[in-house]
Amino acid sequence: MCGIAGIFHCGTIKPVDPQRVQAMCDALAHRGPDGHGVWTAPGVGLGHRRLSIIDLAGSPQPMHSADDRHVISFNGEVYNFKELRRELEAEGAQFNTHGDTEVILAAYQRWGTDCVGRLNGMFVFAIYDKAQRTLFLARDRFGVKPLYTAMLSDGSIAFASELKGLLAHPLLRREVDPQAVEDYMAWGYVPDHRSILKGVGKLPAGHWQLLRHDTPPAAPQQYWDLSFAERRKGKVADLEAELLHHLGQAVSSRMVADVPLGAFLSGGVDSSSVVALMAEQSREPVRTCSIGFDVAAVDETGYAARVAELFGTNHQSRRVSADQFDAIDQLATMFDEPFADASALPTWRVCQLARESVTVALSGDGADEAFAGYRRQVFHHREEQARRLLPAPLRRSVIGPLGRVWPKADWAPRPLRFKSTLQALAASGAEGYARALGTVPPEVRATLYADGFLRELGDYRAEQPFVALMEGAPARSGLDAAQYADCKFWLPGDILTKVDRTSMAVSLEAREPLLDHRLVEFAATLPEGLRVKGVQGKWLLKKAMERYLPQDILYRPKQGFVTPIAQWLRGPLAAQARGVATGSTVAATGWFDKAQLARMAESHIAGRSDHSRLLWQLIMLDKSLGRLGVST
Template sequence: MCGIAGIYHLETPKPVEPARVEAMCDALAHRGPDGSGVWTAPGVGLGHRRLSIIDLAGSPQPMASPDGRAMLVFNGEIYNYRELRCDLKAWGAEFRTDGDSEVILAAWRRWGPECVTRLHGMFAFAIYDLDARTLFLARDRLGVKPLFLAPLSDGSLAFGSELKALLAHPLLRREIDPLAIEDYLAWGYVPDTRSILKGVTKLPAGHSLLLRHGQPLPRATQWWDVSFAERRRGKVEDLEAELLHLLREAVTSRMAADVPLGAFLSGGVDSSSVVALMAEASAQPVKTCSIGFDIAALDESDYAAQVARRFGTDHRARQVSPDDFEAIDAIAGMFDEPFADASALPTWRVCQLARESVTVALSGDGADEAFAGYRRHVFQRGEDRVRGIIPQAIRGPLFGSLGKLYPKADWAPRPLRAKATLLSLAADSAQGYARAIGFAAPELRDGIYSEDFRWLRGGYRAEHAVIDLMRGAPARSGLDRAQYADLKHWLPGDILTKVDRTSMAVSLEAREPLLDHRLIEFAASLPETMRVRAGQGKWLMKRTMRRSLPDEILYRPKQGFVTPIAQWFRGPLASSAREIASSATLARTGWLDTGRIGTLVEEHIAARSDHSRLLWQLLMLDRSLTHLGIA
């Protein structure tokens, strides 16, 4: 696991100053404390920061191919590199190291841009081909590893693992994209389709770029996609056996490391499944760690401890309290862009805890998106049944009117909070799901925007991206389309960004076995009833893991890694909530109606409504803009 950065001149191959690339890499020192390097040639410069995981001393980067015709910088892990190495040796490739980096170079020399289809793993890399004078950039299938890009005024393209690498370049414009603010307030993150800064983009997951001197910047090429259009047939027992095989392969392939390895353990289905399979494959106790909260209703640490006892793991636990709120500036610095998933705080804490004893940790991320594990997936399937029965001409006016009249009952038991469901049913499947996964609903955003910002935003609405993804998905049903949107939008934008930044901030490599692409492709082919049944998501996965985990773990209500910000903002952090409305940084932007925000703060503190997610969003926006030094 590492950090990469570089500069490539698209037009004239001007000299690249090594010091400039070095400064970009220095901004990524946390991603690679074990080594660094810079290489330049006419028109190109590549830089690398290394966190040593495999072949600890033998794979420094930037790395040249044995024939000297290609140069690589690479962030990630290739889990099938040993098998590829054997194939490439038979072809005639020579190897000087025992790591996976040199395998990528050999794969490039043999297959060119198609080499990415042979790689199983998480990666973002750059290869400069000295013969063709081309630069090849690639990102893994699901977007586990990030890659930011920015065309600059001198005709070059700068790239780096994090935005802070680009911010180290003096020619980068620091101008906020107002449409990114709309995206951020809708989702709680800036998705991969945009960046907080105008002119900065992100190479999409499963895409690559081939750049040539003297040619304009091309559009990225998609080299991988997941399809929900096919349905796998077979007996439940056969599908269960196939799933178990894929799970074992995914976990064991990610246990290869030349440094201490462990796992995050929340006590939920996914992390418990990963730990169960690790324990099965390991002769030594698995090192596990978990984070708890000082609010009992949101604390899962007892379940984590139960799983740890079951598999005899070497378990460590720690608690997050409101005092950790002081770390918010550090969180803003990790992400560069505003990021409002409040679970970033406990995720960072669990990464810190893990790093005290291991350098690599396996996580349970990805199963909810692949196997329909979120409550919203169950609701989506049920709502689509209603949409299939009641025509839109009747459903739209009926449920739309009821939804507008129904109170926003945050205080009520969950079954009585029907407003969101009614408004969702008034829309089509894609529109309803886009509303369901949002942080701040369109009408709430409109209520806090200033007139000037509404003019800047124009006709753009953040939900359009998800609606377009769903309508164009290779899928058969509304549930398929919802999961496709999650894998393409939510997963790389929120979940994987959170894990990458918080783990890399402490120089920890996080691996996601449940995002093995073969496992994802298998899950996408399952009939709906193998994903959602009797009001339960992840049906086949839970059935498969009953061999290892008790029903108390598998079938308890899904809780998630929830930070108790609603309670904190009404208690020890109430004064911090009030400071949001008077933020000088937010006021200077002119984007928001601070008077309206003040009203929402008081409504939340008085427990008349739950605005905690919006307040957290605004707080993180304030700190992020301060970190960027823009507002």
């Protein structure tokens, strides 16, 4: 696992200052503390920070091909590199190292841009062709590894694994994109199709881009997409066996490392499944770690301990205080862009614990997206059934107005909270699911923005790209489309961003076996009834794992990391909650109605309502803007 950075001139060839590339790499030192390198030539510069995982001493970067025609800077892991190496050797390729970096170089020389379709892994890389004078950029299928790009005033494109790498370049313009603010307020993160800064983009997941010195930048090209359009047929027992085969392959391929390796273990279905399969394939006890909280209601370490005992793992567990609010400044620095998923705090803590004993940790991320494990997906599936029964005019004219006047009732038992369900049923399936996934609904955002900011946004609303994504999904049902959108929108923007930044902050490589593309492609073909049965999501996955895991691990309600933000904002962070309306960077932007922000803060602090998610988003936005040093 590493960090990469570089500069490439489009439309002209100018010298590249190696000190600029070095400064960009230095900003990414946490991603690669074990080595660094910079290579420049007329019009191009590549930089690298290395975290040694495979071939510890033999694969320094940037790396040159054997014939010196190509140069690569690579971040990630290619899990099938040994198989590809054997194939390439059979066709005459020769290798001087034992790692995956040289295999990518040889694959590009043999297959050109088609090489990315042969790579099974998580990766971002840049390959410069000295003969053709082109730069090839590529990103893995799901966007596990990030790549930021920016067109600069001198005609060059700068790229880096994190935004802080670009911020080290003196020509980067630091002006906020208003549409990114709208996106962030809707979702709690800036999605992959945008960046918080104007002129900065992200290479989309499953895409490559070929840049030339003599032409303007070409648009990224998609090389992979996930399809839910087909349905697998067969007996449940056969599909279950096929699923276990894919799971076993995914886990075993990610257990290759020349450094200590372990796993995160929360005690939930996904991480427990990964640990079970690791234990089955390992001669030594698997190293596992879990984080618990000093609040019994949100502490899952007991379940993790049971799984650890069941498989005889070398288990580390640590309880931390739920009051981690003193770490939010460090969190803002980690993410660069505003990021309001509060589970980033405990995720960072478990990464810190893991790094004390291992350099690589396998996680359970990805199963919920692939197998329909989120409660919102199960609800959406049932809502779609209701939409088919209720005529659209009835939903718009009766259910819609009822949803608008129904009280929010956060205090009520969950079965009595009808407002969001009524609002979702009144909308189309895509609009309803966007509402379920979002953090601040459009009607609330409209009351927060100042008139001038609303004029600047014009007709744009954050839900529009998401709805378009769902409506254009290769899918046969509403559940298919929801899962597709989760994989393409939520997964890279929230989940994978969270894991990448928090793990890389402590120089830990996190691997996601449940995002093996062969496994996810298989899951996408499962009949809906094998994904959701009644109110149970991930049905076939849980059934397949019954031979490994006890019932109360498999079928207990999904917990996830919980952070007591609502309490913080009524206690130690109350002053910061009030501050978003007065004296903060956010208040100075003029984007928001200060009086409305003040009313919401006071209502929350007094306990009359729960505006914790909104206030947390505003606080994290404020801290991010302060660190970016942006102009507004």
